[in-house]
Amino acid sequence: MRATAIxxxxxATGLVVAxxxxxxxxxxxxxxxxxxxxAPASDQPTPQPPAAVEAQPRPVAPLSVRPPTAxxxxxxxxxxxxxxxxxxxxxAFRRAASADPRNFKARNNLGVLYKQKGLTAQAxxxxxxxxxxxxxxxxxxxxxAILYEEQGRLREALPNYVRYLELAPNAWDADVIRSKVSDLxxxxxxxxxx
Numbered sequence: 001m002r003a004t005a006i007x008x009x010x011x012a013t014g015l016v017v018a019x020x021x022x023x024x025x026x027x028x029x030x031x032x033x034x035x036x037x038x039a040p041a042s043d044q045p046t047p048q049p050p051a052a053v054e055a056q057p058r059p060v061a062p063l064s065v066r067p068p069t070a071x072x073x074x075x076x077x078x079x080x081x082x083x084x085x086x087x088x089x090x091x092a093f094r095r096a097a098s099a100d101p102r103n104f105k106a107r108n109n110l111g112v113l114y115k116q117k118g119l120t121a122q123a124x125x126x127x128x129x130x131x132x133x134x135x136x137x138x139x140x141x142x143x144x145a146i147l148y149e150e151q152g153r154l155r156e157a158l159p160n161y162v163r164y165l166e167l168a169p170n171a172w173d174a175d176v177i178r179s180k181v182s183d184l185x186x187x188x189x190x191x192x193x194x
Contacts, residue, residue: 070100077109086113097129104134108143115147123147138167142177149184158184 068076077092090113096106111126124147130140145160161181165174 068095068099070096070103070106072096073099074103074106074109077106081109081113086117089113101129102133104130104137104140107133108140111140111143115143120147120151136167138164138171141167149180154184155188158188 073092073096077089077096080086080092081089090110093106093110093113096103097110100106107126107130111123111130114120114123114126124144127140127144127147130137131144134140141160141164145157145164148154148157148160158181161177161184164171165177165181168174171177
């Protein structure tokens, strides 16, 4: 049982090297279990597996502990958000953004959760950071446009919808967004300036 757990850990951490584990060829022995040869092709006697030779304990260098990457934090944030733990997800996305301030996914995800919590200023700030981190990605522009439109800030929504369409002219919702842009242009042209 202990050998199996250690083997699983080593496989997961990448300590298994090509051709063997800790220098023991996999064809001869894997954690004390000799491999079984395939059935002989002729009437020759079945070859016996080589005698198991106990490996001498070798010193093991401690695993270097690397901090989780921005992507790992972002993935954890998604898991937490899907499980309904919004606060935990926000904390994970913040860690991702802290590990890599230009991480588009973490910034956009923070914006989504801030919007969900009604923290519009923070949501917009994160969407802007996401759009700066990955200027060719249309998603934060659409998210900002939706948020501005929901707030009645049509003059701010319009250029974000336009930018979304410039970046994703063939998006699945492009026709709907084009109609929205047309409506917003009419409304903003006829509305008094603030």
